[in-house]
Amino acid sequence: MTVYSGPVFEMAANQFNVIANYLEIPMDERDRLLMPKRAVTVSCPIHRDDGTTAVFEGYRVQHHLTLGPTKGGTRFAPTVDIGEVAALAIWMSWKCALAGLPYGGAKGGVNVDLSKISRRELEALSRRYMQEMIPFVGPHTDVMAPDMGTNEQVMAWFMDTYSMYQGQTVTEIVTGKPVSSGGTLGRREATGRGVAHLAKRVMKELSINLSGSTAVVQGFGNVGSYAALDLHHFGLKVIAVSDHTGALFDERGLDIPALMRHAATHGSIAGFSNQLQFDPAQILTLPCEVLVPAALERVIDAGVAEKLRCRVLAEGANGPTTPDADLVLEKRQDEVFLIPDILCNSGGVVVSYFEWVQDLQQLFWEEEEVTRREYQILDRAFDQMLVRARADKVPHRTAAMAIGVEKVRAAKNTRGLFP
Incomplete structure (x- = not known):
């Protein structure tokens, strides 16, 4: 019996069991790592x-x-x-x-x-x-x-x-x-910036030109909007965005800075344009180079995964892809390059860590220093994930999660069980 239930917890538990099997973690250690x-x-x-x-x-x-x-x-x-x-x-x-x-x-x-x-x-x-x-x-x-x-x-x-x-x-x-209350420069933008930075990094790995490439962003809150803004600045055309009020599509590329100003004023993208309105249910399967799901959990199931027409799937949200969809994406690894959520959206917690450190020390950094250090940590984690995935011939999510689980397991084993 457990107090934890529901589809999101079951998804986290299923993902952990995949990693535990891959790492051959003994059954009697698993509950201590998961619960x-x-x-x-x-x-x-x-x-x-x-x-x-x-x-x-x-x-x-x-x-x-x-x-x-x-x-x-x-x-x-x-x-x-x-x-x-x-x-x-x-x-x-x-x-x-x-x-x-x-x-x-x-x-x-x-x-x-x-x-x-x-x-x-x-x-x-x-x-x-x-x-x-x-x-x-x-x-x-x-x-x-x-x-x-x-x-x-x-x-x-x-x-x-x-x-x-x-x-x-x-x-x-x-x-x-x-x-003004002890926050750090660059925190608001950090998660979205990290998503865009890693998407750009993958595009270079795949020899995809930034200029003229297209991006689709599902969710236009803090993460999605800043990811869209940086992708726009990199030269990509952000052809579609959505939020809880609807979706917008323009094959020529949306005016992301103007859309951000509108959303900041009105609280959503609603009312930005009547001519550009689009069916939100179709936004994930639009053809594009970069797809950023930056809204809720479990929006990409097996059926959607089969229909994805992006080259890079940059998970800005937590848990946007179900385990069944992961099985589909594993078969499509040569078509869709997945940047898993625990790496892709980690820029926010990285810069939150910087804020905590600065508050403890009462010594604050310039924004350029914050962003440079954020990208340095994201690049290091990306390299570790890629090396692990290629060496063990496992999907990117498996490689990324395995690195995290191994570190926690090693620390628990080193410290032992008290008393």
């Missing part, structure tokens, strides 16, 4: 604007603390449940280990429909969630970050709430904060 160390469920009551009281359910899962504090985002969405949060924490563990960061994985969330609460209610909910988490988090225990439905402002509320209880400002309790 989270700690899961917390809290009630978050707030006063609504109309004077009533509402209670929202919040979660935080810490996968392991073997290598250092746990690290991971906090999402506010109506789909959030304990199984999804646990899966995301597990993926974050392998991601941090692959990148060589001194963290275990964590994730948190609140089950809430943000369209149905006001800004004041959002602040109240953010502060109450952090208040409930104070016994379980800390700069050397668990460091939060933004995720779907949260942003720099929510992180500032988290940090302020924690600091009030400590009696001093503790900027290092969260990352992804505004620069």
Whole structure:
């Protein structure tokens, strides 16, 4: 029996079992590597604007603390449940280990429909969630970050709430904060920049010219928009984008800077153009050089994988590709070059690590230094993945996850089992 259930957790467990079989990990070691160390469920009551009281359910899962504090985002969405949060924490563990960061994985969330609460209610909910988490988090225990439905402002509320209880400002309790509150230059752009950087790196590996190539981006939030912007700057034509309100398509290439300004003003791509509207269900299977799924989990199933017409699949979201789809992509390795999520979108946690380090030292870097170091770590992890995949003749996801799992397993075995 386990409290964790649902399709996202089952997907994370299935992926781990594939890696465990590949690494020939004994059965009696597997649960210790897979199952989270700690899961917390809290009630978050707030006063609504109309004077009533509402209670929202919040979660935080810490996968392991073997290598250092746990690290991971906090999402506010109506789909959030304990199984999804646990899966995301597990993926974050392998991601941090692959990148060589001194963290275990964590994730948190609140089950809430943000369209149905006001800004004041959002602040109240953010502060109450952090208040409930104070016994379980800390700069050397668990460091939060933004995720779907949260942003720099929510992180500032988290940090302020924690600091009030400590009696001093503790900027290092969260990352992804505004620069004015101890955040780092380059954090907002970091994940999307990393996705675009690795896509460009793969295109060079495959001898594909950047100029005139095309890209499609599913999801135009923080990750998708900045990935699209950098791909645009590299000379690619971003021919299609989508978000929760719909999709846009222009074979000549969309004006990404203008679209970003529109989305920043209006909160979505809706209303940008009536002439360019497109069916969101078809966006993943458009012909293009680079496809960036940067929205939700499990959007590429086996059926979609069969129909993909991209050359590079750069996973900006967490878990966008199902295990069944991975089997299809394994057969299509010569047609579709996969950059797996635990590598492709790891730029965000890499720069979150930089922010944490800068806050602890109270010494801040220029943006050029942040970006240079981010690309250096991504390139190193990419090289390790490619060498492993080619040497063992395994898919890129298997190679990347195996490196992460091996590092966590080695650390656990070295430290032993207490008591």
